[in-house]
Amino acid sequence: MAQVGTDRVKRGMAEMQKGGVIMDVVNAEQAKIAEDAGAVAVMALERVPADIRAAGGVARMADPRIVEEVMNAVSIPVMAKARIGHIVEARVLEAMGVDYIDESEVLTPADDRFHIDKKAFTVPFVCGCRDIGEATRRIGEGASMLRTKGEPGTGNIVEAVNHLRLVQSQIRKITSLSDDELMTEAKEHGAPYEILLQIKKEGRLPVVNFAAGGVATPADAALMMALGADGVFVGSGIFKSDNPSKFAKAIVEATTHYEDYALIGELSKGLGTAMKGLEMSTLSASDRMQDRSK
């Protein structure tokens, strides 16, 4: 008997993306550029995060026509974003056959208390996290993949670095705790105890963890890999740069060969200007997408 939507099948899908780059696209043409550059998947959106930031207002699930257009354009997997807690947007995307749903703080949350019960879905979910508490709560809700939140649409890597470093160091701490200390650790992080036990046993998260939120250059992508990310999401970084096709290819290569610094230097030559970027201190509290969920 065939079983669909098992943990193994949902998490396994993310395992296949490891070492790769997932790119935000807003139409078929961009999706093809991403696929040709070697992206392992594309995220179909109505606007990239930098434009969502600029536009203001309420950001919702993309027009299904855009998602459909992207699905028809490429043979690599297609992801799409649903608002946090918006069960119906997620069900619509699942019914359309998208391969992965990002329950994302880039969109305006539909529920400021609860996330989607992702275990109830056949389609797998990816969610953002800033620390081990958020990471394990999302896994507890059924997320099959994680990514750092970073600060989307800024082209500034600092927050993604903070989030990845924090999660990694918290994992290292958990592996060193005794079982009785672990319960207090769980309490302090608001983390499901069973998942912390699993992390302690395996020495790693039970799902893949990508970097996201601020990757703008090949060196940024390689930095996140060097810090232990399983792969990289690039949102605004590619199609807000001078030469998207070249940027996309260079970021893919730098992700694969993140320890080959001569190569990264070579492929960063003459790339043109990266997206402009924002300094964190210029963001007001309401501009910080990462604070939209816990």
Add this chain to the structure above:
Amino acid sequence: MSIKIGVLGLQGAIREHVWALESTGAEVAIVKKIEHLEGLDGLVIPGGESTTMRRLLDQYGLFEPIKAFAQQHPVFGTCAGLILMAQQIEGQKGPHLALMDINVRRNAFGRQVASFEAELVIEGVADDFMGVFIRAPYILNVGQDVQVLSVYEDKIVAARQGHFLTCAFHPELTNDYRFHHYFYDMVRAYKE
């Protein structure tokens, strides 16, 4: 006799194959560049995105060296690896490495929501093997030199041709390493 097996390490489920192969007692190496092929007795091409892997194979000049390596050594391709090894890919102009006389269909079971796991009978390996299929391909038909090892709902999902082994599912995603042991035995026999 010590056996050394490489895992193509461009993208995808690399570490899972490394763990599975280590359980056979083989020495395992990750292959990212041409020089990493040296001294290997066999090679695994893992699951991942076949389009991405092909692009990276070309970029690093690994394509021809792996083809040449395959003429002299056993190769095992899983999922995306199966697509890379096929001589014919439905609806696509040319093949990739074209190692096995098989005709394959990509994403043949549907998109991710149709991904599944099911128990398989694999000739010479197991009669209760849990196959994890993720946006998986299957083999439409095989040439006369190809031995079909497993069929799921009339679709060919594992096959062998001489020193080439392939499957549409992901044996690296379970803790059942019998298929990897089968490949290890192939590599060992070939070396002898």
